[in-house]
Amino acid sequence: MGNRQKLLNFLRPDPAVAACSPRSFSSSSASVSDDDSYSSSPSRYGGSSTPPTPKSPWAHLPGLAAEPGATGLIASLEKEDGHVYSLAATGDVLYTGTDSRNVRVWRDQRELAGFRTASGLVKAIVVADDGRIFTGHQDGKVRVWRADADNPAAHHQVGSLPKLRDYLKSAVNPASYVETQRKGRHRAVWLRHSDAVSSLSLDEGAGLLYSASWDRTFKVWRVSDSKCLESVSAHDDAVNTVAAAGFDSVVFTGSADGTVKVWRREPAAKKGDATKHVLEKVLRKGEGAVTAIAVSTEDRVVYAGSSDGLVTYWYWVDGEARYGGVLKGHKMAVMCLAVAGNVVVSGSADRTLCAWRRDGAEHACLGVLAGHAGPVKCVAMDEEAAAGPGGDRRFVVYSGSLDGSVKVWRLSEAPEPPVTERTAGPPSQAWRGRPATAPSYETTAEQKRVAAA
Secondary structure, eight states: OOHHHHHHHHHSOOTTOOSSOSOEEOOOSOOOOTTTTOOSSOBOOOTTSOOOOSSOOEEEOTTSSOSTTOOEEEEEEEOSSOOEEEEEEETTEEEEEESSSEEEEEETTEEEEEEEOSSSOEEEEEEOTTSOEEEEETTSOEEEEEEOSSOTTOEEEEEEESOHHHHHHHHTOGGGEEEOOSTTOOEEETTSOSSOEEEEEEETTTTEEEEEETTSEEEEEETTTTEEEEEEEOOSSOEEEEEEOSSTTEEEEEETTSOEEEEEEEOOSSTTOOOEEEEEEEEEOOSSOEEEEEEETTTTEEEEEETTSEEEEEEEETTEEEEEEEEEOOSSOEEEEEEETTEEEEEETTSEEEEEEEETTEEEEEEEEEOOSSOEEEEEEEEOSSOOGGGOOEEEEEEEETTSEEEEEEEESSOOOOOOOSSSSSOOSOBOSSOOOOOOOOOOHHHHHHHHO
């Protein structure tokens, strides 16, 4: 299929989508980048980038989700800081990454801090239990950060993957070079990704970090010493997403080649040995690029979003995946997924998020979160400590968009009757940030890359 046709398939509406409509809440040479010899001094905003303002730009919208148990929009962040490509939530702290050089840190919906990276585009963020922050970048590197123990507003870069010492050691060995698909760069050291890092996933129990890349590989890093244990040539095209399951030593990858693959980590012969991941099964083959994977570790359910607007899911039973079904809720490509408890949320190029509640072998649509003016590129969610009315579980959902905004939603797992906007204007069944007409949105370079790859 030609690139033009692939792009059309990626962007065009799916005529069959109608299931989530009950409630619409409308080389060969070694190169070293400028931060390989990172400094231990706190990283602050600087240069030509926009510094954080003393006044928080979080806009609280009166009347939206005002009741303690209500579902709807809590807050919206709109700031000229570029498209939002990544975010991560841990407790009351939110990290947001954009195509600028800044990563912003928010606490209690107020700007706490920020740190500047040497690469312009922050494509992935994960936070480890020990407080380290890992960011994946367009330049193929993973950078490591930590907040100052005495001053949480100050963040230090404490490393990068691979470590400079390891990279230079490999670079002088001709056997360390592998062929790449990147235009103008035919060989590169296997230790570093030769194209953009598209996704990161932590397996805390195993002490491993997984990084996926457009160079068609995923790499395995030991968190304790930042050593690269393995590089796996995983797909025939860009790897868009990787997710460590947290059970049975399995890892899932999704690619622009239309496949979802299951990889199993074999036990090391002795402590300290490199890992070995073997292909266990191909779960999905299709025309549409696989763009996102999320795993419910507790219930052992795997979700995969694709460019045809569908979310496919499998149940992991007795050590193998069993097909569960398809969730149809979007008119355009699914770009991100998040799971918490028995709720899964998908974000799409159609500018909406769909929320689903899993009831055993079935899924019920909780509704559609509408309010972004551009494609929803990233989503994260966490369960609230306090239960809602009647003991129903409630979740906080964070969504980042290529319109440059981050929105915060409250979501209840309990079904509710359709509600109207609590703002002036005609009634609507949409949960919206504000009534507005969305401008026409041009296809981004990333959409073209994922679709045409």
